[in-house]
Amino acid sequence: MSQQPASPITHRLKNDNWDLHQIAERGGTPESMIKGTITREGFADYLSQAVHIHRALDVALFKAIVAMPELAPLVKESEFFDQHFGADLAYYNAEPATDLHPGVARFVDHINTHADQPLHTFGLHYVRLGACNGNRFVARKLRSVFGITDPSAGMMSQDPFGEAQRTQWAEFKEGLDALDLNDAQRDELFEGTRAAYLLTINMDHEEFQSAEQLLKDHGKTLDREVFEQGHSVHVPASTN
Numbered sequence: 001m002s003q004q005p006a007s008p009i010t011h012r013l014k015n016d017n018w019d020l021h022q023i024a025e026r027g028g029t030p031e032s033m034i035k036g037t038i039t040r041e042g043f044a045d046y047l048s049q050a051v052h053i054h055r056a057l058d059v060a061l062f063k064a065i066v067a068m069p070e071l072a073p074l075v076k077e078s079e080f081f082d083q084h085f086g087a088d089l090a091y092y093n094a095e096p097a098t099d100l101h102p103g104v105a106r107f108v109d110h111i112n113t114h115a116d117q118p119l120h121t122f123g124l125h126y127v128r129l130g131a132c133n134g135n136r137f138v139a140r141k142l143r144s145v146f147g148i149t150d151p152s153a154g155m156m157s158q159d160p161f162g163e164a165q166r167t168q169w170a171e172f173k174e175g176l177d178a179l180d181l182n183d184a185q186r187d188e189l190f191e192g193t194r195a196a197y198l199l200t201i202n203m204d205h206e207e208f209q210s211a212e213q214l215l216k217d218h219g220k221t222l223d224r225e226v227f228e229q230g231h232s233v234h235v236p237a238s239t240n
Ligand code: HEM
Pocket: 010, 013, 014, 015, 021, 024, 025, 030, 031, 033, 034, 126, 127, 128, 129, 130, 131, 132, 133, 134, 135, 137, 138, 196, 197, 200, 201, 231, 232, 233, 235, 237, 238, 239, 240
């Protein structure tokens, strides 16, 4: 009997995570960034914390491509994020924080304890790369609020790829879909994406809230149609 071809893994990564994505957009820091209510100092503080997450993920990503060389062609040098956070920190005259917020320490710890699982790590990376689709809107808003006119200044962490964003994201997804993954490997990748959304939502929280708790709290207000039409701001429904 012939087997059904597996549906593209990126459909699952997108379609089965829309609920956590909608919650993530509403969270304190992302919401204050997309609405432009965050101050310049607040943004610099965010960078000084988040840089630790991206550094840890860069190291784990490097280990992942060594352990699973078929992942290597999917990763461009510009997709390691420490360099982008470093450039923005320099722009705002800020340094990496020495005292980590509990939500940031938790995220770093998760990355380090899963660094021996290449596909889980790749799921974490998928979400930071995918988030640049929305972060381009964040960058546009914050450039206008902070009065930044140079497109490469102060927003590299949010908009590192500029006009190449959409093509680069589409190529990355095509590369993922072309991998020959078994069901367990697909689950490991999916779990990485789920964890990334959850840890991002919890970045502002002292106490960790599980997916079950978050979905219970937000349940009645989650709306897939509204989400797909325009996210938390009016953005075109099809941007990728
Ligand atoms: C700040 C508010 C945000 C807005 C306005 C926003 C908006 C968007 C938009 C317009 C897209 C592309 C269209 C689509 O694929 O449906 C997108 C994709 C994506 N965003 Fe967001 N986003 C936000 C926050 C976040 C956050 C905080 C995360 C990470 C936790 C995130 C992760 C992703 C991912 C992974 C994708 C790719 C989806 C996929 O194809 O799997 N976004 N976002």
